[in-house]
Amino acid sequence: MEADLARYYGIDLGDLWRGGLTPRRLAVLVRHLPADSATVIAAGGEGWMLSHYLQADLVHATTGQPHPADPRVRRAQEEKLARLAEAQRRAEKRRAELESRRHR
Template sequence: MEADLLRYYGVDLLDYHRGTLSARRVRVLVEHLPRDAALVRELHGETADWGLSEHLLAAVVDELAAGNWLFATANRDEHADPPERPKPVPRPGIETETPAATPAEIAAFFVGGGP
């Protein structure tokens, strides 16, 4: 934390002990440290690398892959093996993905009218 305060704000943590830096200011500065700060990385691990932009880009990649897979599956030769289902982009902090429905489960849903 001390190194982060010096790096990002030019604030010496010893100023707190000298009485020239309030506890409130230390709290505010620490709460607003950027994602690449050592303290943030220590507390949140690799999830600190992922912000909203990274999650949105991963979602776009996943959706494009799913769309391409659906197109390839729908336009394949009737007797050809179906293409392998795309794997989602790995995201930090998410251990496993929810398993997707199989083609048979999807067909049963539409034919049978529900789960």
């Protein structure tokens, strides 16, 4: 966060303790850091800006294949795997219930 504050705003985090930066202002600045900042990425952000998504869309439009680094592709794959795993858990639970009924 300290490096991002210096890079994007020219602010020294030490100003918080010296009185030149209020906690409220710090919170506002951090909340509005760009998507490709180290702080946002460390907090779980993807690090992609609008221009990255537009370039990935151009690759997809011209090649017919999604850009391999596009976080939307990874997210869709993860969601699909999660749905498949959930369906498998439900099927296994149902099988176990049927099996227990047979043994009664």
